[in-house]
Amino acid sequence: MANLTKATPVLECPPELSPAARDEWHRIVGELTRLAVISCFDRGPLAAYCNAYAGFMEAITMVEKHGAVIKSPNGFPVQSPYLTSANQHESIMLRIAEQFGFTPASRRRIYSYSKHQEMLLEQCVEEER
Numbered sequence: 001m002a003n004l005t006k007a008t009p010v011l012e013c014p015p016e017l018s019p020a021a022r023d024e025w026h027r028i029v030g031e032l033t034r035l036a037v038i039s040c041f042d043r044g045p046l047a048a049y050c051n052a053y054a055g056f057m058e059a060i061t062m063v064e065k066h067g068a069v070i071k072s073p074n075g076f077p078v079q080s081p082y083l084t085s086a087n088q089h090e091s092i093m094l095r096i097a098e099q100f101g102f103t104p105a106s107r108r109r110i111y112s113y114s115k116h117q118e119m120l121l122e123q124c125v126e127e128e129r
Contacts, residue, residue, distance in 0.1 A: 010029060010030065010033050011029050011032075011033065011038055011040065011042065011043055011046070012043075013025045013026065013029070014043065014047045017047060017050055017051065017054075018051070018054050020053070020054035020057055020058070021047070021050040021051050021053065021054040022050070024049075024050040024053045024054065025046065025047070025050045028046075028050075028100075028102075029046065032046075032100065037100075037101065037110065042100075045096055045099060045100075046096075046100070048092070048096060049092075049093060049096040049097065049100070052089045052090075052092035052093045052096065053089070053093055055085065055089040056086055056089035056090050056093060059082045059083070059085040059086035059089060060082075060086050062080075062082035063080055063082045063083050063086060066080060066082065067080060068080055068083050
């Protein structure tokens with residue numbers, strides 16, 4: 001008799017994400033699914049993280065291109081607005097990353113639970129049926 005294993009569903013990527021945000025989604029959602037720590041309730045916060053990541057990468061690219069300090073219209077040096085944007089996106093990313101266990105300290109705290117006590121993606125999909 002063949003060993004049939006139940007396929008674990010993967011949380012669907014929101015279609016409105018930009019290409020860079022989609023890439024980040026696909027990079028992390030598989031691992032979260034493998035660790036059995038993702039729920040159907042996590043789609044919005046995960047999308048927000050991926051959008052912040054994409055915005056951060058775009059802003060950092062512009063800082064690398066134009067520099068962290070630029071000349072204002074009156075000729076004085078000022079901090080690049082791209083650096084401000086990068087810092088804002090980074091702040092959002094880190095706040096959400098803490099919730100998903102993307103940092104070493106949060107992983108120790110979050111992944112110390114018993115799997116049967118959590119609302120896993122697998123359970124959400126079964127309830128939808």
